Amino acid sequence: MLQHAKGAVEAAHAAGADYADARFVIEDSESVTVRNEQMEGIDRSTSKGLGIRVLVNGCWGFAATASIEPADVERTAHLAIQIARASSRLPIEPVRLAEVEPVVATWASPMQEDPFNVALEEKVALLMEATRRMQLVRGLTYAEAGLDFYRRRTLYASSEGAAIDQTITNSGGGIEGVAVADGEMQRRSYPNSFRGHITAAGWEHIPRLGLIEEAERTATEAVELLSADDCPSETMTLILDSGQMELQIHESIGHPIELDRVLGMEEAYAGTSFLRPEDRGSLRYASDIVNITADATLPGGLGTFAFDDEGVPAQRTPVVVDGIFQNFMSSRETATTIGLPASSGTMRADGWSNLPLIRMTNVSIEPGEGSLADLIGDTDDGIFMSTNQSWSIDDKRVNFQFGCEIAWRIRDGKLAEPLRNPNYAGITTEFWQSCDAIAGREEWVLWGTPNCGKGQPGQVARTGHGASPARFSDVQVGVR
């Protein structure tokens, strides 16, 4: 099927494109949800189409069609060129693409068992049993369990000679218990909120999640939270579990290091970044124990691939080294804008109908030492928060506030009473500079964020974030 992409590139080139690339994309997804032992939804979706991106006189144009009829492909290629010429009404500095070796390759993300071949009966039975076990807990209002599977096959060709056939499969699942009483609602999720734990893997990932085994505990915590005290409003030591660390990294490091944001390309919508190109190598982002990497080569991550949607090979990029900011995530265009020799390979598009944008790969904190129990044991007075519930951050990624599902007070190195409605707020670099301990490799989990929004028209990306629990000092918690 590479011929669809190659044909589009040839049509665009023949019509006057100085550069062209095309992606023929086939996407399949399946979502199964059970609530209180009743089917909430079984949904399968398939979509395919072709997106053509061209440069004409240094200006971009993009057009996409669901039809692969040769006449429609040719019309779409001509439209992309018409759009690029229209862009020259308000031209940017002529786009210069960083060099990349054109690659001819085929790659598929590893998996042991294709989730789309697993019987639906098995999936439904798993979710039914998980919600049944949760419902055994008195006081639970509803129990929900879900599985999600995605497959994207991208056939990419460029006028520079690249021809890449890449298939990525994602699998994930999770459970959620909700308790409502007297105007209060409490929720507990497992293994993580927002549809659980999703990775680049096959069905083999699902049984390892332990959805049935953790059902009763998850539901019990939701019910017990109804009668817990509210999180106090104080400034204190805060320990975050690895699930909350995932989103803390995503929002306050992953987005600020996107070079398109830094260059103002997202200014009117998602915003910009407090980082400047000249901050590389000098800005103290975090305490010196913090090391962050953006690594598209990590096995199993939602940001894992062999080539990005510009045909650039996957890379491991140091972002923060010993607390000092080092590198952005870039594209072929933005790399040259700030004088970098090459793209860091982070351009990904949401399907065939959108143009690629800089998206997080697997942006992770490197593990420290010791266990979560060690971290808590080493804390005289503090609070431990688990599982993200909400997030908000300003347009330059400076001022943030996160809510979690549950917290526990830490007294004399031990977890004490649970606390409901916990949240905390901070300023990005002040917060990361207050990080004084990071748990070790044994606590490190490569989580997936399946719903990262960016761009206009809006695109959703799946990104990966590896994290261990970590401790921060003097944090404002219990914001009212």
Next chain:
Amino acid sequence: MGGLIGPDEIRRVTGAALELSKVDGVEVLVMHEWGGLTRFARSAIHQNTWSEDTEMRVRVVTGGRTAVAATNDLTAEGALKAAKHAREMAMVAAPDPDWPGLAPAAPAQEKDAFDDATASVTPEARAETVARLVAACPDGFHAAGAHETGAMEVVLASTEGQFCYAPATQTSITTVIAGGDGGTGFAETFAGRIDEIDATVVGERAATKAASSEQPRDIEPGEYDVVLEPAATSTLVGFLSYLGFGGRALIEGRSCLSGKEGDLVAAPAITMADDALDPDTLGLPFDFEGTPRRRIELIRDGVFRSGVTDRRTAKQSDTESTGHALPPPEPEGPFPLNVRMEPGDASMEELIASTERGLLVTRFHYSNVVEPTTSVITGMTRDGTFMIEGGRIAYPVKNLRFTQSILEALTNTRAIGRDLELASEFFFSASLVPALAIDGFRFSSVSDH
């Protein structure tokens, strides 16, 4: 490229799915969309796109069991294949005791919402519109934003004999003009027809705000009286729609309005309704189950009247669907997408003049829920926040984070603007809302810009 397929051809295609054998019912939802979006940054066009796609979602019902299969293959073969997939999945599903059945045949009101000129705007015309906006930038400032023109046609067909068809067009311009010494200003416009939007007006509005917001001063967090421009009001209305008015959340007791029907939940001056048929909103005349839409009064004179339902939540609450179903499957349940808040009688100048000391907020950014049952949300101000002193705009201030109950804010609303604007929340559809003057709005922290 792009153009209406039309009801006859879509009826032919969907007919292949409706003829599926060995099932109790089939429903097909078709959404065909096309359009262009010209995006600009630093006063230059940097992303310029066009796409066309059709999504066909086929829901099959058999023995009280349902499943949905979706495809973008809008052919009779594609429709039948999707229907067979859905049937195969439904066979595995457990029977749904709350299944309300497919919507009965009922005529939906026609809405004149399609404009040929809007559906066929060229890339050159979009670029020219952006150029007019950019021309409003003062020296030392630059513009970023997007201009979109698009069209869609939506069909709901079912074995109950329902067949609804609605074409619609939509266009928007959104911009942030920034520059000078920390100046930034926002403006946007939405409309159903291209001749109803004026890029120069949008550009001048954002430019004026940007020029007047240079050198923002430090400010302390705390409680302030506020004047919210319509874009900021739309954040409160959008989140209240999500947290409060949805039938599923109301039934499950997790809505901030659960058990409060007939109670005073806002200032007596507040009245809002969901009305997709209002020519000034962008809603379709039927929902995604094929139930005709009608005006639903949500809050009248400050009193909570009712939420909205789809067929499932209507059955659970022993009422009729209000026509607010989302595309299946709909895990969040129904909520209103075309809210109109009734205007007051104050001009923007009068709202500001009535505020002795407070803040003028242009818009909020990246808001999210803190406590759903008390309607507490948090978010940031953005692109033009000003101190009001002695009833006049005194100086720009740095951005603040609010952490505030929506219902409390609506209860503390002192005055309502007389002009309605179609304004969008970051994640939600646009609402038709006025400016509001609210006492005692809580800001919990500040940012550095």
